[in-house]
């Protein structure tokens with residue numbers, strides 16, 4: 153019997169388990185067989201898969217990480233690797249492959265679809281850097297994690313009258329810093345999409361000090377510049393002691409928020425509705441809140457746009 157394969161790939165994101173759960177339960181509801189491939193695309197090469205029944209997805213909706221495991225597969229970036237992967241998928245009788253992951257994972261799925269594999273992707277990445285959709289699985293949980301950290305850092309910063317640079321993830325996308333900056337009341341936000349203005353940050357710090365402010369939170373997207381060098385420069389320029397907190401992998405774990413669980417459940421269940429008939433090459437996503445399926449190649453071609461209105465809002469309310 154042909155099966156539906158499911159794997160999680162790339163950086164894990166809270167809510168991946170909720171998506172797996174909804175997918176398996178919907179498949180069982182429709183009497184379809186699901187094979188869970190372990191450790192992302194790597195599991196395809198080892199034919200490392202398990203039959204997934206109702207009990208295999210019990211008690212996971214609230215758990216971070218992914219019960220299937222994940223990886224970043226270099227082999228999937230090569231022609232030979234892709235051909236080998238397709239052979240293993242055929243050997244495992246996988247008719248439709250559902251890939252839960254971010255941009256790199258979706259590109260892997262697209263490459264497989266060009267070799268004749270039916271694929272359906274579900275967006276899951278804390279970065280929210282996929283242009284075709286609004287709100288990938290894991291993004292809202294990561295925002296909550298950042299907000300929790302900002303709250304604690306503000307306590308100690310206020311106690312010491314310090315500034316604190318909080319470095320967040322996001323790779324080339326500033327959404328985590330932008331949205332957490334708005335919700336967390338950060339004084340300054342430094343993002344990949346906006347030119348860095350040292351004097352602007354300095355002025356805000358000095359103006360805050362003049363008003364009697366005891367803290368100053370600066371959110372910084374990773375890879376933009378060195379948080380430690382910036383802290384030194386700002387401290388010299390303002391006389392305000394400036395510390396650094398790199399949040400790192402804490403942002404990838406944790407109990408998924410209600411929003412992430414709901415989105416993941418909708419997307420996981422929806423994937424099964426496409427696992428019938430001809431070969432598919434689809435990207436599922438929540439587009440302006442609506443569950444939609446787009447051609448995978450077209451979805452990947454949609455450039456991520458930076459929300460200037462949100463940035464303007466942040467600028468306005470962070471003075």
Ligand code: F6P
Nearest residue numbers: 163254277278279321322323404
């Ligand atoms: O894409 C998610 C993400 O957490 C990025 O924000 C970060 O740059 C990257 O993954 C880290 O990747 P890895 O887990 O391979 O170190």
